[in-house]
Amino acid sequence: MAATSASVSAAGEAPLLNQRNLWCFGIAYYCVYYLIVRWYEGVYGWSAGLDAFAPEFNTYWMPILKIEVPLEFATASFIASYLWKTRTRDFSTVSNREILRRHFHHFVWLVAYANAVYWGASYFTEQDGTWHQTIVRDTDFTPSHIIEFYMTYPIYICTGIGCFMYSYTRLPYFAKGVSLPYLLVVVGPFMIFPNVGLNEWGHTFWWMEELFVAPLHYGFVFFGWFSLGILGLFAQIFDDLTGLIGKDVCPDV
């Protein structure tokens, strides 16, 4: 990867892959942020998160919920609006090399999405299982839910919207229409968030046992399957890349 950057930097132009974006935005930003969140859970989950009717719950947990939700809506709107406003309107003026550079930017977005999906769908979702097997839930907005449902899910949704909009507005291959697998891989995990409504309604309407495999949770499973859209998306990306890396320099293509 370093060689990729160095070889083109020597020519006095921006590198194909911006390493700083990859490591800072794609990897470090999410990891550092979620490690801080996990530390906060560890400290204030036990000291202030056991009783939703206690004053300290309102001090340490509810403000997070009240701040994060509007912030996430604003962030998603800003990302989508900015990428649309600054879209490429005439692809005929864009060189193949610039398109390849944009593919690398797109990969950085996808690395960030993969990172965000991991923290949201894997780390904080299974964590929810052990918290609710330990602490009797007395609210929809438990410490685990405030982080899992209303923080990590919207964050990967915002990142997914960014990925999709970047490709749709910057890459000619994806600007020619709406990619079905891309739509699946972004909209499916997005629909997990609205499914939270069913989940919370079910938990309050029925006397639910703490059973992770309960049918009430199957909506999450169904929309989780949509992550397999990444397979079709990769087939599309590599189809475009094959055309960009031409036979004149790489006969193996």
Place this chain on the structure above:
Amino acid sequence: MSSTQSAVRSHAEAVQVSRTIDYLGLFILFFVILGGFHVHAMLTMGDWDFWSDWKDRRLWVTVTPIMLVTFPAAVQAIVWEHFRIGFGATLCCIALVLGEWINRYFNFWGWTYFPINIVFPAILTPGAILLDGVLILTNSYLATAVFGATAFALVFYPCNWVIIAGLHMPVEYHGILMSIADISGYHYVRTGTPEYIRMIEKGTLRTFGKDVAPVSAFFSAFVCILIYFIWHFIGRWYGTTKFLQQT
């Protein structure tokens, strides 16, 4: 620049670009599949995987392979055909097990203080390697479904035996016959502890005693063959390269 001219300037740079994209692609595939597969796994067979007192000879052995042959079948359908990657099933299972182990250590143990020997995840990788091995050797999805999916289910219990055997040792506790896993579970009370929630050893098959696990494994293997076929086509559907509108 001409639209037919290459975006790279030399063969060497083409190789560098290609390798870089491979690494980035693998990272993305690994963690996106991890997220989707983990949600699927924890909400369809999670309770059996979370707790050692749920890891019985019957339902754990039956449910886990059936639910976990799904994503490997779907991923194999695309990565083998489009990219000639022969480790689709292994990638899925390693991703899942990594996600589970991180969770069990940092959350089940690190946040709610359950001992690791109560919350360890099941071992899945040997079955996944067999599934990939059959596909690579036969280049046939039919053979992979029939032999690979069967092997995936049949090796599940033997592979986990080394880690579960000690916990299945019988003990008499207050005049009641239990296993070590049962006693551990009762000492670590959970909100889902009531015995009617814990779905283990149900039905009359347990009266057969020693034959429970093999019978369950073979039943699981049979269903895995069917599930493999279904998820192969689900994978193909998700692997579509269609656009919704052409302009």
